Amino acid sequence: MTTQTDSTLYIDQLPADTEFEVTHVRGGRRAKQRLAELGLPIGSRARIVERYPLIVSVGETRLALGRGLASKVVVRLLVDDSHSATSEAPVENG
Amino acid sequence: MAEQRKKLKVAITGNPNCGKTVLFNELTGGRQHVGNWPGVTVEQRSGTHRVDGHELEVVDLPGTYSLSPLTPDQMVARDYIVSDEPDVIINIVDASNLERNLFLTSQLLELELPLVIALNMMDVVEARGDKIDTEQLSQLLGCPVVPIVATKRRNLDGLIESVIAVAEGKTKHKQVRVNYGKDLERSIATVSTWLEEHETVSLGGSRRWQAIRLLEGDPEYLQKLEELEDGEELKGLVAAEYARMESLLGEEPENHFNEAAYGFAAGAIRETIRRNALGRAKTTEKIDRVLTHRIWGLPIFGLLMWLTFEVTFTLGAPFMGWIEEGFGWLAGLAASIIPEGLLQSLVVDGIIGGVGGVLVFVPNILFLFLMISILEDSGYMARAAFVMDRFMHKLGLHGKNFIPMVIGFGCTVPAVMAARTLENPKDRLVTILTVPLMSCGARLPVYILLVGAFFPAAYAGTIIFGIYLLGIVLAVVMAKLLRGTILKGDRDPFVMELPSYHIPTVKAVLLHAGQRGWLYMRKAGTIILFAMVIIWALTAFPGEPENPAAFEEMRLTSVAEFTETQEEIAFGLGLSYAVEDFAPTVEAPYIPWLAENAGLLTLTEGVGDAHEDFSATVEDDELAEGSADYATAENELEESLTALSADESLYTAASQLYEAESRYTTELAMIGAAEESARLKVTPLGYIGRGLSYVFYPLGFDWKVSSALVAGFAAKEIVVGTLGILYSIGEVDESSSELQERISAELNEQSDGGGWLTALTLMVFVLIYVPCVAVLAVIKRETGSWKWVGFSILYLTGLAYAVAGLTRLIGSLWL
Numbered sequence: 001m002t003t004q005t006d007s008t009l010y011i012d013q014l015p016a017d018t019e020f021e022v023t024h025v026r027g028g029r030r031a032k033q034r035l036a037e038l039g040l041p042i043g044s045r046a047r048i049v050e051r052y053p054l055i056v057s058v059g060e061t062r063l064a065l066g067r068g069l070a071s072k073v074v075v076r077l078l079v080d081d082s083h084s085a086t087s088e089a090p091v092e093n094g
Numbered sequence: 095m096a097e098q099r100k101k102l103k104v105a106i107t108g109n110p111n112c113g114k115t116v117l118f119n120e121l122t123g124g125r126q127h128v129g130n131w132p133g134v135t136v137e138q139r140s141g142t143h144r145v146d147g148h149e150l151e152v153v154d155l156p157g158t159y160s161l162s163p164l165t166p167d168q169m170v171a172r173d174y175i176v177s178d179e180p181d182v183i184i185n186i187v188d189a190s191n192l193e194r195n196l197f198l199t200s201q202l203l204e205l206e207l208p209l210v211i212a213l214n215m216m217d218v219v220e221a222r223g224d225k226i227d228t229e230q231l232s233q234l235l236g237c238p239v240v241p242i243v244a245t246k247r248r249n250l251d252g253l254i255e256s257v258i259a260v261a262e263g264k265t266k267h268k269q270v271r272v273n274y275g276k277d278l279e280r281s282i283a284t285v286s287t288w289l290e291e292h293e294t295v296s297l298g299g300s301r302r303w304q305a306i307r308l309l310e311g312d313p314e315y316l317q318k319l320e321e322l323e324d325g326e327e328l329k330g331l332v333a334a335e336y337a338r339m340e341s342l343l344g345e346e347p348e349n350h351f352n353e354a355a356y357g358f359a360a361g362a363i364r365e366t367i368r369r370n371a372l373g374r375a376k377t378t379e380k381i382d383r384v385l386t387h388r389i390w391g392l393p394i395f396g397l398l399m400w401l402t403f404e405v406t407f408t409l410g411a412p413f414m415g416w417i418e419e420g421f422g423w424l425a426g427l428a429a430s431i432i433p434e435g436l437l438q439s440l441v442v443d444g445i446i447g448g449v450g451g452v453l454v455f456v457p458n459i460l461f462l463f464l465m466i467s468i469l470e471d472s473g474y475m476a477r478a479a480f481v482m483d484r485f486m487h488k489l490g491l492h493g494k495n496f497i498p499m500v501i502g503f504g505c506t507v508p509a510v511m512a513a514r515t516l517e518n519p520k521d522r523l524v525t526i527l528t529v530p531l532m533s534c535g536a537r538l539p540v541y542i543l544l545v546g547a548f549f550p551a552a553y554a555g556t557i558i559f560g561i562y563l564l565g566i567v568l569a570v571v572m573a574k575l576l577r578g579t580i581l582k583g584d585r586d587p588f589v590m591e592l593p594s595y596h597i598p599t600v601k602a603v604l605l606h607a608g609q610r611g612w613l614y615m616r617k618a619g620t621i622i623l624f625a626m627v628i629i630w631a632l633t634a635f636p637g638e639p640e641n642p643a644a645f646e647e648m649r650l651t652s653v654a655e656f657t658e659t660q661e662e663i664a665f666g667l668g669l670s671y672a673v674e675d676f677a678p679t680v681e682a683p684y685i686p687w688l689a690e691n692a693g694l695l696t697l698t699e700g701v702g703d704a705h706e707d708f709s710a711t712v713e714d715d716e717l718a719e720g721s722a723d724y725a726t727a728e729n730e731l732e733e734s735l736t737a738l739s740a741d742e743s744l745y746t747a748a749s750q751l752y753e754a755e756s757r758y759t760t761e762l763a764m765i766g767a768a769e770e771s772a773r774l775k776v777t778p779l780g781y782i783g784r785g786l787s788y789v790f791y792p793l794g795f796d797w798k799v800s801s802a803l804v805a806g807f808a809a810k811e812i813v814v815g816t817l818g819i820l821y822s823i824g825e826v827d828e829s830s831s832e833l834q835e836r837i838s839a840e841l842n843e844q845s846d847g848g849g850w851l852t853a854l855t856l857m858v859f860v861l862i863y864v865p866c867v868a869v870l871a872v873i874k875r876e877t878g879s880w881k882w883v884g885f886s887i888l889y890l891t892g893l894a895y896a897v898a899g900l901t902r903l904i905g906s907l908w909l
Contacts, residue, residue: 029311030164032348034589037159039194041352049379052388053480055592060191062378064386064480066588067487 009077012054012070019047024074031069038063045078099149102261103178107171107202108186109195110157111473111593113214115139117186117244118154119605121254126609138170139609145254153180159194161201162312165517169314175205176298181261182208184253189226189241190218190594192367196359199235200272206300208260208267211239212253217246223370231366236270245599271302272358277342278350281309281335288331292324308332309339310348378473378594385474386592391481398474399500402465406458407504407535413457421450439634440627448626453619455507455868456611462501462508463607466515471598471606475515476590483588489570491577492521493588499525499569502532503562506869509534510876511610520581524573526873527886530865531569533562536810540860543814547834548841548850557854565861568893625867629808632779639772645765649680652761659754660685663747667694683758697738697748698755704734705752771820779804793859793898794852796844803859809866851905855898862894 014020022044025032032042039058040046046058054065065073108114119126122141139154155174156167163169175183185202187195202209211231219226232239238256242249259265274282285305289295297304297318307315309332319325319332339347385394425442432438469475483493494516502509506529513525541561545554639645657678664685678685708731711717717724739745774780775797783801790800798820806813814833821836842849864870864887874883 029348031589033160033162033352034164036352037162037197038589038591039197039356040589041356042349043353044356050383050386053386053391053484055382055386057379059193061194062382062592064476064588064590064592066480066483069588 009075010071011048011056011065011073011075012051012067014048014051014075014077016048016051019045019078020075021045021078022073023076026072026074027069031072035069035073040073099144099147102148102150102182102258103153103180104143104150104182104184104257105153105155105174105178105180106184106186107155107175107198108157109159109188109198111591112157112186112188112191112195113244114157114186115154116599116602117184117212117214117242117250118152119602120244120247120250121150122152126605143254145258148258150254150257158198160198161205162307162310163314166519167517175202175207176303179207182210182257184210184212184257186212186214186244188215189213190215190222192226192363193356193359196362197355200355200358203235203237203270203272204300204303204306206269206303209237210253210256210260211235211237212244213239213241214244216241216248217243225368227366227368231362233268234270234362234365236268238265272354274306274351274354277339278309278347278354281339281347282306284335285309285328285332288328292328295322295324295328297322306351309336310351311336378592381595382477382592386477386481391477392485395478395481398469398478399497402462402469402497403500403504405465406462406501406508410457410461414454417454417457418450421446421453424450436634436637439637440630443634444627444630445623447630448623453615455505456615458505459508459511460607460611462512463610464603466497466512467603467606468598470515471596471602473593473595476592480590480592487588489574491524491570491573492516492518495521495525495573498529499532499566502529502534504535506530506532506534506865507872510869510872513876520577520583523877523882524576524581526876527576527882527889528569528573530869530886530890531565531572531862533565533861534810536866537860539811539814541857543817543834543837544853544857547838548853557857561857561861564858564897568862568897572893619871625871626808629779629805629867632782633774633777633805635777636773639769640776641772642769645769645772648765649762652758652765653678653680653683656683656754656758657685659750663750663754667743667747680762694744694748694751697744698751700738701735701748701752702755704731704738705756707731707734767818774801774820793855793895793902794841794844794848795856795859796840799856803863806860807864807867809868810860813860848906848909851902851909854905855902858901859894859898862897863891864894865890 011020011022022035022040022042024042025035035041039061040056040063044058046056046063049055049057049062054067054070056063056065106114106118118139118141121143126139126141141152141154143150143152153174155171158168158171160168161172161175163172174180183202185199187199199211213226213228213231216226226241228239228241238260240249240253240256242253244250256265260267273279282302282305285308286301289301289304297307297315299307304315308319308328316329316332319329322328336347339350343350384390387394425446428441428446429438432441466475469478478497479493481493482496486493486495497515498509498512501512509529509532510526513522513529516522516525538558541558542554545557549557708727711727711730712724715723717727738748775784779801780797782804784797786800786804787795787797790803795803798817801820802813802816805816817837818833821833821840837853838849841852844852865873870883870886873886874880877883
């Protein structure tokens with residue numbers, strides 16, 4: 001899944017209103033699990049609502065991420081091919 | 095009928111913010127019991143719900159997002175579900191946020207326990223125009239799905255019917271499993287089979303559940319393996335399977351477990367929800383644009399904190415006043431019923447004083463938790479922590495640490511209780527241990543007294559502010575230090591849900607605040623009462639000073655002087671009297687002819703009233719001597735006195751009598767205070783104070799200050815009062831200029847004019863040293879162990895000694 005290793009993109013580097021997919025979480029099991037149970041597991045898709053402070057929208061949930069954690073979440077930018085179709089309904093994986 | 099009721103154990107579980115507690119409150123009403131889960135400081139709430147023929151014992155489990163616990167709350171929820179085996183589990187699910195909520199559901203399904211899904215917040219779903227096919231969802235999940243609206247009590251009867259049907263086996267239960275894919279399923283099967291072959295081995299839960307927990311690397315389950323007899327073999331098997339999965343998948347298998355669970359949830363949603371294509375109401379997002387704004391977020395938070403503080407202490411103040419008055423009245427009543435002596439002292443000072451000391455905090459606690467409940471239930475608290483996190487993170491603290499710290503400026507008792515809002519147990523402990531450093535309201539009188547006595551008024555504000563600032567700095571430094579040493583540990587990864595904003599229901603808020611208040615009274619109250627009685631005992635024996643006769647003699651001298659003056663006045667008026675049978679006593683110092691001269695008595699009373707009016711005006715309006723208003727008041731006094739002076743000789747006599755009377759009363763009060771001071775010197779408190787004065791010698795505290803500090807252990811307010819008694823002034827408050835003069839004179843004498851430094855050292859010491867008994871009781875309650883109470887006492891007192899010593903050392907450069 002993490003094929004492009006040349007330029008790793010972190011969640012806190014994305015501009016507001018972009019959609020992304022979580023590809024990797026650096027760091028411990030706790031961080032990964034906490035993200036997963038709150039709706040942001042590896043492979044999930046979400047949207048940046050605000051950058052400062054970092055708020056992410058996953059499905060019907062809004063999550064706030066602290067600075068420390070945000071710098072550990074590796075993401076892939078989703079080029080909005082189906083943006084208009086998915087922007088209203090929550091994005092789902094699979 | 096009633097005795098035929100069948101008992102059922104029902105547990106409610108679900109994500110935070112999905113209406114779980116509302117459902118619990120609606121089901122159980124007033125029949126609730128709040129306690130603590132054994133061994134942890136997590137609230138346990140249980141209650142009963144009665145329907146025809148059944149009595150449901152309902153347990154409200156702490157909210158959790160998954161059954162892989164990260165916090166003690168979640169651990170409690172899982173342990174209860176896995177080990178206590180309730181008859182039915184109600185999984186309450188936020189229908190407006192199904193995907194995330196079904197993640198927990200997918201894990202509950204693995205446990206193969208009787209399950210009913212309560213699909214809550216259906217009104218929100220309907221308002222959006224979405225449709226959920228609950229029949230279909232029930233088929234997919236293999237258990238009953240009941241749509242409800244907990245806040246409106248909609249269909250709660252239907253929910254209970256389903257629960258009973260499941261408990262009695264009337265609903266057929268289809269076993270549904272998340273399919274984790276070929277690779278993972280094979281490993282699950284291998285481990286399950288091993289467990290089946292070793293029937294005696296059980297880590298809790300179904301075999302499939304155990305296999306998944308082990309393969310996912312659940313630390314608690316792996317730990318349990320260590321304690322098993324055949325653990326080694328199973329451990330090897332699990333490790334081998336884990337490695338196999340990892341090599342097949344090319345990454346950590348737990349990612350796949352999570353992904354499959356979400357895939358399951360997403361699949362269920364696709365088949366059951368018909369979404370309204372129209373745009374959603376984004377109210378919450380709009381509110382968040384303001385409340386979590388990068389610039390406005392902080393001031394808004396500050397404003398709300400200020401409001402919380404104001405409500406807690408300003409609104410609480412009159413109630414506190416009433417409670418104090420009520421107990422004062424009660425004390426008076428008891429004093430009039432019980433004859434003077436040890437029993438009266440125990441009842442009045444010990445028990446009534448003690449219970450009053452406990453109850454006086456209740457209004458504060460109620461108002462504080464009322465505010466916290468509103469902030470929490472509305473959804474703002476999550477934002478607050480997040481807004482503050484930016485700032486607190488730099489200090490090595492958690493965003494939520496801030497709230498208890500602010501509360502701490504008012505009173506440390508509710509501040510320690512407010513630490514409950516922190517999830518991480520180590521963050522919670524750090525907060526509980528450092529919050530006493532925030533200078534509480536009860537310490538202020540001590541500063542005011544000392545600053546007034548030793549420093550020019552122009553510097554007073556700055557010095558007191560400096561003391562407060564010192565407290566904040568120490569709290570931050572200590573928090574960082576503790577977190578880096580004895581409370582070292584994983585910081586919680588900071589990610590939290592920002593729930594949709596709700597208008598909190600009055601019922602939930604009131605219930606919440608009421609339960610907290612009751613909890614405080616029951617648990618902390620008993621400890622505080624006990625401590626108050628002990629401190630009373632320390633000051634109650636012996637009942638008199640070493641040489642009571644000396645004070646009696648002083649009183650008789652006063653009486654004699656007073657009588658002499660009366661005789662002179664009588665002589666001046668040319669009155670005759672007979673002294674033969676007259677022996678004045680302390681209680682009845684007036685010579686008999688006075689009672690016969692009604693005119694003189696009335697006139698004396700009039701003079702007294704005029705003087706009293708004058709002092710009342712000066713005190714109430716805080717008139718400074720030399721000011722215009724003061725002069726006006728003086729003129730008024732003059733006028734009323736002139737009006738009385740029609741009969742000049744009688745008026746002169748009345749003035750003299752009035753002066754003699756007031757001198758006599760003052761003298762008596764001073765003798766009483768001196769006697770009380772002398773008595774305290776030989777009580778256990780006095781001995782402790784004298785012993786401690788050697789320890790405190792380097793800080794410059796004499797035995798009186800040392801004793802007052804010991805008494806301050808009961809409540810910091812007491813320090814000023816005790817100093818008043820020990821310096822023989824009687825009952826005083828912090829603005830008493832008499833006490834200020836006395837202390838200043840004595841401390842300056844002891845240290846050749848260095849009294850100000852002793853005062854400063856004392857202020858620093860009072861800021862830091864042992865919190866009062868009430869705080870210690872709450873610390874015991876919140877941490878569940880005396881160990882942390884002991885630690886608080888030792889570390890705070892040590893710190894106080896060190897910092898006060900340093901203050902003295904640095905200050906002595908100016909001496």
